[in-house]
Amino acid sequence: MSEQAPRELPEPGPPAAPQGRVLAAVAAGGALGALARYGALVLWPGGGGFPWTVFFVNVSGCALIGVLMVLTVERGRVTHPLVRPFLGVGVLGGFTTFSTYASGVSDLLVRQEALTGLAYAAATVVAALGAVWAAAAGTRTWLDRSDRGSRGSRGEGRAA
Amino acid sequence: MNWLLVAIGGAVGAPLRYLTDRAVQAHQGPGVPYVFPWGTFTANTAGSLLLGLLTGAAVSSPAHALLATGLCGALTTYSTFSYETLRLAETGRAFLAAANVLASLLAGLGAVFLGAELAGGFGG
Numbered sequence: 001m002s003e004q005a006p007r008e009l010p011e012p013g014p015p016a017a018p019q020g021r022v023l024a025a026v027a028a029g030g031a032l033g034a035l036a037r038y039g040a041l042v043l044w045p046g047g048g049g050f051p052w053t054v055f056f057v058n059v060s061g062c063a064l065i066g067v068l069m070v071l072t073v074e075r076g077r078v079t080h081p082l083v084r085p086f087l088g089v090g091v092l093g094g095f096t097t098f099s100t101y102a103s104g105v106s107d108l109l110v111r112q113e114a115l116t117g118l119a120y121a122a123a124t125v126v127a128a129l130g131a132v133w134a135a136a137a138g139t140r141t142w143l144d145r146s147d148r149g150s151r152g153s154r155g156e157g158r159a160a
Numbered sequence: 161m162n163w164l165l166v167a168i169g170g171a172v173g174a175p176l177r178y179l180t181d182r183a184v185q186a187h188q189g190p191g192v193p194y195v196f197p198w199g200t201f202t203a204n205t206a207g208s209l210l211l212g213l214l215t216g217a218a219v220s221s222p223a224h225a226l227l228a229t230g231l232c233g234a235l236t237t238y239s240t241f242s243y244e245t246l247r248l249a250e251t252g253r254a255f256l257a258a259a260n261v262l263a264s265l266l267a268g269l270g271a272v273f274l275g276a277e278l279a280g281g282f283g284g
Binding site for chain 1: 169174175240241245265271
């Protein structure tokens with residue numbers, strides 16, 4: 001049943017589900033994601049300098065969306081139409097934040113901590129992209145391996 | 161108390177981002193391939209502007225929880241931004257991927273500065 005023909009670019013567009021339910025799922029996920037981020041900031045408020053908590057929130061959220069998008073849009077392993085609105089757009093979108101990141105960089109620049117500000121700006125971009133890439137690649141490899149495993153017999157598939 | 165305000169802000173911000181993305185994509189017209197992630201770019205820049213305004217206005221703690229941590233935090237996103245950038249790079253559009261990163265960063269930073277200026281300077 002799952003002939004995974006490589007699809008076209010998975011467009012970050014809306015999945016097919018009634019609009020009201022999608023919005024409700026996005027809102028519920030957004031509330032949870034924002035709360036989780038707030039909780040992390042309450043637990044680890046930091047004290048000026050490099051905003052490590054926001055950094056780790058954003059990087060971990062990027063890793064998780066890499067896994068989620070491969071499982072849903074790319075490979076169709078999870079097909080419920082509300083999974084992506086709830087977990088992707090809602091929870092992970094609400095958990096990670098661009099505004100707090102930009103504001104953190106701006107604060108550091110205004111406080112004449114330009115080096116830390118630039119390091120924070122660049123490190124977040126590099127770590128976030130690295131995380132989403134590694135998580136997506138890892139999930140693809142894992143799915144490919146489990147496919148090969150379930151297809152069964154040894155001695156098969158060593159053609160190349 | 162602040163927990164509730166953050167949750168409410170998040171419950172508004174995330175759907176706003178979703179609707180912004182849909183509106184921007186619809187604006188690009190039917191059949192036009194979705195190439196540059198303008199929707200996320202718009203939401204991130206708008207949220208950064210609003211956060212700059214709130215920072216410059218030095219709002220109260222409950223208002224900050226509701227609007228800054230909750231609303232702006234959920235209206236903007238790093239996860240979708242990074243995934244869309246990854247897809248651009250993986251589909252041979254490295255230039256657009258780099259442009260997305262640079263443009264998002266510069267626009268977000270500029271929006272925070274602009275917002276703070278408009279709201280009355282950096283607390284000085």
